[in-house]
Amino acid sequence: MAHDMEVVNPRAGLFRVILTAYGLLIYLFLFAPIAVMILLSFNKSKVVGFPMTGFTLDWYSSLTQNMIIQDALGKSLAVGISVTVLATVIGTAAAFPLVRAHIKYRSAVRVFITLPIMIPGLLIGVAILVLSTNILHLQPSLPIAVIGQTVLATPFVILVVSSRLESLDRNFERAAADLGAGPVQRFSFVVLPLVYPGIVAAALMAFTLSLDEFVVTNFIIGSDQTLPIYIYSQLKFGITPEVNALASLMLLGTIALVVVTALGLRLIKMLTAKSRQEEKTGVPA
């Protein structure tokens, strides 16, 4: 913290106050739209916007009646899980050679890997659409949307896992090798336990990305709807606060998911620590 500077800087105290105020202002800026969004989900008025004509939970209850939303939720989850698994597997597999293999033009490979993130989603969506309808003669459909989203999510997985992998001290593996462990054992007992939080984080990232993905999906999903596509059609064609209620619930769901994952990771850490303790002492903890 900045205590070290405060000793020498007479104005540090003022600096701290200004910066803190600034920080809080930033949070206000960040959360204002979200607060507005959640607030308006309780608005009695049918139109999404101020003024608040009354307070009601009706929009939340109408969500349970809305078959279209529930269908979209199911599709979003199905797509999300598929994309997460595919992106995590493909991305993790690719992270290893990116970090460890002998590559002549590593930065070129890096540029290439980040391309799907950088190229406008609009272009990627249209390109995949055109490829599937004109060349492969496949209709836009849910599986194609899964593939499209995987293309988008995998670079993130690669980035996260590879940076985790890079900070991994190879000497651990060398030590294990010196002790006689083969490559497979080195992977499963040294690398994996050290890297898996990164993989989990990457998977989580892929999942949240998929849940909110709109641009590319819109082009290649055909007549099905995921939640973002439903929200977009509501935005364009007549929005009611029901959509706000939906978004608020989605936010809650994602927060819950992240919290559960974080707790889960901590649980695993505790359990493995316990079992290691068992092994060491030969006595159950």
Add this chain to the structure above:
Amino acid sequence: MASLHSTKFDRRTLLLGSLALGASSFVMTGCASGASDTGAAGGTVNWLTWSDHFSNDQLKKVAASSKITGGPKLFSDNADALLQIKQTGSQFDIVSGDALWVKKYRQEGLIDPFQMDEIAVSKELYSAARDFSFLKDPQGYLGYPFSWSSVQIYFNPKLVKTPPTSWESLTDPAYKGLIVAENIPTDLLAIGGIATGSKEPYALKGDGLSKASDFLKALKPNIIKLASQNNEIISMLASGEAAIGISNLGTDLRVKSAGGPQIEAAYPTEGTIGFIDAEMITSKGAHQKLVRPFLNAMETSEYIVENFKTNGRPLFNEKAANILLNDPKTAQDAKRLFMGNPEKALAMTLKGPAENQQSYTEAFNQIFGA
């Protein structure tokens, strides 16, 4: 954990295992998109349409009685819908479209003609509606007529000092930032054509096209937003964000019921475009067999009456028209909004595709690009 010691945590098996998991969930999604089709004994019908062609209530009731669930997906511009149908094959069973676009769908081989008798409720339609020349095909009828309207000017008398009287008058700088219109390039250029005296607003080229473009360029600063669909025009007029709207019949009713002010209609001296819309049956739809019974259930006079009350523009169901004209509560609006005068529909310049769609899109982009 003893288990970790014993299992051969081979990297390859790990990879294969997770790929298998991924592949299976992948297959699951394929099934998920198919699973929604088999509801009860009936099924689902996928419908590409406008938001004012149905109500959620109506869909529920129809699903309960006929066991067929309608799954609407919304669009606003006919060109959009045509493209979607072209690219998706079996995914849509019904598509809604405006008058002259129907012929185009047929030309592209995207829809199938049908016999009016196959849909029993068609007896309730005006006889003129069952005889539209642009819906006729040697092999039957191409679309089930639904509604019609002209597209004219609506304004808020409280916010607009001098009421507009013509398309040309809308370019007056006094109206800066007051106008909202629907984002349909083809129709906007057609309006430009009508404003500049063209006889064929949907076949503009060369000089005619550039005159229409100039009109739109002059209009641009007065337009605050190009709305994605009619609902947005209604809400902007209701909230006062826009004071003038280019929209169809019934806008004043809908703005009022959305809690907005009483707005008035102005019929431009140069004339208007208008639409007659219909439901078409796609050729490759997966649930073709369900379409006719679905339409039969949806297009009954009771729902049409409700539709008029909500949307305020005329429809072609004669039985519904009589109900509305005879009910003292709705008679006045029904008369004013031409529910009993379907012949007026044919007097408008009907919406359709442009002869050279590409030039229209390019012209539009050049005007509204930056």
Add this chain to the structure above:
Amino acid sequence: MATLETATRVPDSETRPVNPRSGVARRERRNWRQYVGFTPAAIVFGIFFIAPLCLIVVYSFWQTKDYNLVPEFTTKNYETITTTDTYIKTLGKTILMALLATATTLAIAFPFCYWLVRYVPPRLQRVLFLLVILPFWTSYLLRVYAWVAILGDHGAINVLLKNLGLTDEPVRLFLYDTPGVFIVLVYLYFPFAALTLYSSLDRFDWSLLRAGVDLGASPMRSLVTILLPQMKLAMVTAGIFVFIPILGEYVAPEIVGGTNGVLMGNLIANFFKGYLLPLGSAASVLIALVILVLLVLFRKGLDTKDIYGS
């Protein structure tokens, strides 16, 4: 005492853990084995990323007649894009907007991250940092649409101004115009910049600043001459991750931009919606080229090892 960490590090790619039982033959085989991990990625990206993009490039040289693609070679599409007034203006406007938004986002994010790293207790830091990411877990569409409710005629700002008695008429400064798009873009991309800058600031050795002061520099001078140069790489990375995606933005301008806030992405979307594939493809290729050039120029910024470490 020399530890494993301080011993000279040989790059990982040059050595691998030696299994005493390996022989020369094994090492030869391992040469191609090391690239195996790339295979699934190569397949997926090859078919569903590279191939489609190549198709788009091909299409940019073709023509359309009436909703049908005609494979006749022409450079007319590129000519149209590069010579038509409106398109050039839009492209220029998009690049300018992206530059401004990037500069603003970085300028706002830096003091914020500085505050977070220096003045917030470590425990709280992680929570507060997560709070910055949290908006990402809300629907992107609704985050944009919420600004309509804030900036609009009946939005929060105008209601506030009216209640404070400052205005009679609604202030229509931002919505449905370029400034509105600008605000929304900065809002959307702030977390990207914050993420990168925070990670980098977190690794910075703050005792260096104290050392600078001890050597006679003023605290501010110490900050500028010691901290900022080390942050250059992070700034570049943050800049890339904000500037480039903005070039392709079209949903946000569509929702809050009105007729004046049109960006290149909207134009391209309009082309594609009208099935003007060749024109849309040509425009997209041009944007993609700009992006590619930038990525190559600033490729150092993509080496996230120093930035995202853990």
